[in-house]
Amino acid sequence: MDATAFYVAGEPAHGTDEVTVTHPYDGRTVGRTTWAEPDQVEAAVAAAAAVADEAAALPAHVRAKALDHVSRRIAERRQEIAELITAENGKPVKWALVEADRAVSVFRWAAEEARRFAGGLQRLDTDPGGTGRIAVVKRVPRGPVLGISPFNFPLNLVAHKVAPALAVGAPIVLKPAPATPLTALLLGSILAETDLPAGIFSVLPVPNDRASGLVTDPRLPIVSFTGSGPVGAEIRRAAPDKHVTLELGGNAAVLICGDYAGDEDLAWAAQRVATFGTYQAGQSCIAVQRVYVHEGLDLLPRLTEAVGALHTGDPSDPAVEVGPMISEDAARRVEAWVDEAVAAGATVVTGGKRDGATYPPTILTGVPADAKVVAEEVFGPVLVVSEVPSDEAGFTAINDSAYGLQAGVFTHDIQTAFAAHRQLKVGGVIVGDVPSYRADQMPYGGVKGSGVGREGVASAMEDYTEPRVMVLTGVEL
Structure with missing residues (x-):
């Protein structure tokens, strides 16, 4: 060669x-x-x-x-x-x-x-x-x-x-x-x-x-x-x-607002979060990492099902959606961060078992706010799901970060959309979709870290x- x-x-x-x-x-x-x-x-x-x-x-x-x-x-x-x-x-x-x-x-x-x-x-x-x-x-x-x-x-x-x-x-x-x-x-x-x-x-x-x-x-x-x-x-x-x-980079967050409560709404949000929390094996600066859900919305079962349906394996297979990370060392780091969160009280809903350089799509709940998988950029296929009592509390949670690249806000309410744009300290707010959306001609970048x-x-x-x-x-x- x-x-x-x-x-x-x-x-x-x-x-x-x-x-x-x-x-x-x-x-x-x-x-x-x-x-x-x-x-x-x-x-x-x-x-x-x-x-x-x-x-x-x-x-x-x-x-x-x-x-x-x-x-x-x-x-x-x-x-x-x-x-x-x-x-x-x-x-x-x-x-x-x-x-x-x-x-x-x-x-x-x-x-x-x-x-x-x-x-x-x-x-x-x-x-x-x-x-x-x-x-x-x-x-x-x-x-x-x-x-x-x-x-x-x-x-x-x-x-x-x-x-x-x-x-x-x-x-x-x-x-x-x-x-x-x-x-x-x-x-x-x-x-x-x-x-x-x-x-x-x-x-x-x-x-x-x-x-x-x-x-x-x-x-x-x-x-x-x-x-x-x-x-x-x-x-x-x-x-x-x-x-x-x-x-x-960042630790991109998404908020599922209180008005986003219909079955079709939640199915769409679950599918988008599952796909774009794990695409590129989570190795994207705007891959979904933190998921904030308005209390009372039944998102977690749908999200778990959508993550479980993702095809993993040999990345040369056109059907595969989640492949390996860039190296086994990278996968080991993600594994260590997840294990650390579990030791601090988090629950693994699905995933969490590394295989060489491959780390599976993983959902965590009950994660302390100071855990690395919340506070830092995990840069792996890990989703941290938390409930918030209100949309405003969701905005506060998104802003409680050293990073500020993009955020996603699932809402149909125009006032909520403008409130998100006004209040969120990020470079871009994606309404009705995940923060992973990027058009290559639009201004793209962040604030803070x-x-x-x-x-x-x-x-x-x-x-x-x-x-x-x-x-x-x-x-x-």
């Missing part, structure tokens, strides 16, 4: 030390690559800095054409890409296909945004001193971007770094997650098919303990990181003078650029 090339300034390259990528489900080897050498990292950063002015001056149609090409090629290679995601990540192929489709949309959106990213005019004659003056405001790239992506969405979260950067004409150096580099390298091969100038992109497998030099390098003034809170905090401390965007800045193509383009004003004098309006 030949080692897959990585990309230095748009050109394929190999290092010396080999990286073997194994399947989380059965441990078999699925591919190999190599770590980028220090001189290759330096070459990639130097090339990004050198091409920055040329990239910023690229006509919109050139950037859009390249992004359209990437979107089209991902669509053409959809099945191949999904199978690779499944092989290196363990994600069921059902969800890997969804991820590939989302990446198609991300690059398509970026192409469209590149065409209309035009700035604007601002009249200044609102005061006497501004008579005859008008401001032209356009946004220009801050400079090359360092993108650091996680393992759980090895294509789509890479797309959310790369596509906005190329859309605004900013070079990007991408560091994919060490556990899942192969999908990012495949994307690199598609980018290499475009006519973009050399140096505008690099895809570098680099061990985490060698990434600090990239974070602090002044030639990369933007850092876009998705991953764990402690690492995000280290990045902010290490790069206080850079423009840093962080998507750091969930990070700073927003993803979503247009929002990231704003983050990667800054306004530059030109004032014209002596203009008759």
Whole structure:
């Protein structure tokens, strides 16, 4: 099995030390690559800095054409890409296909945004001193971007770094997650098919303990990181003078409100919570974790039945909905957190028995509020169900968290919906569904320990650029 090339300034390259990528489900080897050498990292950063002015001056149609090409090629290679995601990540192929489709949309959106990213005019004659003056405001790239992506969405979260950067004409150096580099390298091969100038992109497998030099390098003034809170905090401390965007996860909560009491309502809520508390084996920043149910609603039996009906097993089976976690160590951590909650008085309603890297869909009740499975991000297929006496108490419980990414509120009442939007300290409120819903074009990000800045193509383009004003004098309006 030949080692897959990585990309230095748009050109394929190999290092010396080999990286073997194994399947989380059965441990078999699925591919190999190599770590980028220090001189290759330096070459990639130097090339990004050198091409920055040329990239910023690229006509919109050139950037859009390249992004359209990437979107089209991902669509053409959809099945191949999904199978690779499944092989290196363990994600069921059902969800890997969804991820590939989302990446198609991300690059398509970026192409469209590149065409209309035009700035604007601002009249200044609102005061006497501004008579005859008008401001032209356009946004220009801050400079090359360092993108650091996680393992759980090895294509789509890479797309959310790369596509906005190329859309605004900013070079990007991408560091994919060490556990899942192969999908990012495949994307690199598609980018290499475009006519973009050399140096505008690099895809570098680099061990985490060698990434600090990239974070602090002044030639990369933007850092876009998705991953764990402690690492995000280290990045902010290490790069206080850079423009840093962080998507750091959360412990997403959902509230089933008092008016959501019909049989069809509860069946819908149970099915959605079961599915999106366990999809990606719970390894999603907005996977449902905390479930607050208005007292008197008979949700738990329905939820237990829906969780029990989920298909688990080999993720290459199209019928499987819940596969393994990224590693056995990750599954052991979830197991330890659940065992700790049980020792503190929690009850396991279903699940709770680890099998290698697979942790089954699990429901807990009676969990103390300070247990890790409530207070921290479990990042596994675990649902903690608690009753609340009122909707307001539910809002309070959701806010009682160090995180604030997204929340779901099941209600038909428009006043309750607006109250949730007003009161919940999160980046997004999803009404009538789980917090796991995300449209890739909408602003996406959180507050508190969930990070700073927003993803979503247009929002990231704003983050990667800054306004530059030109004032014209002596203009008759």
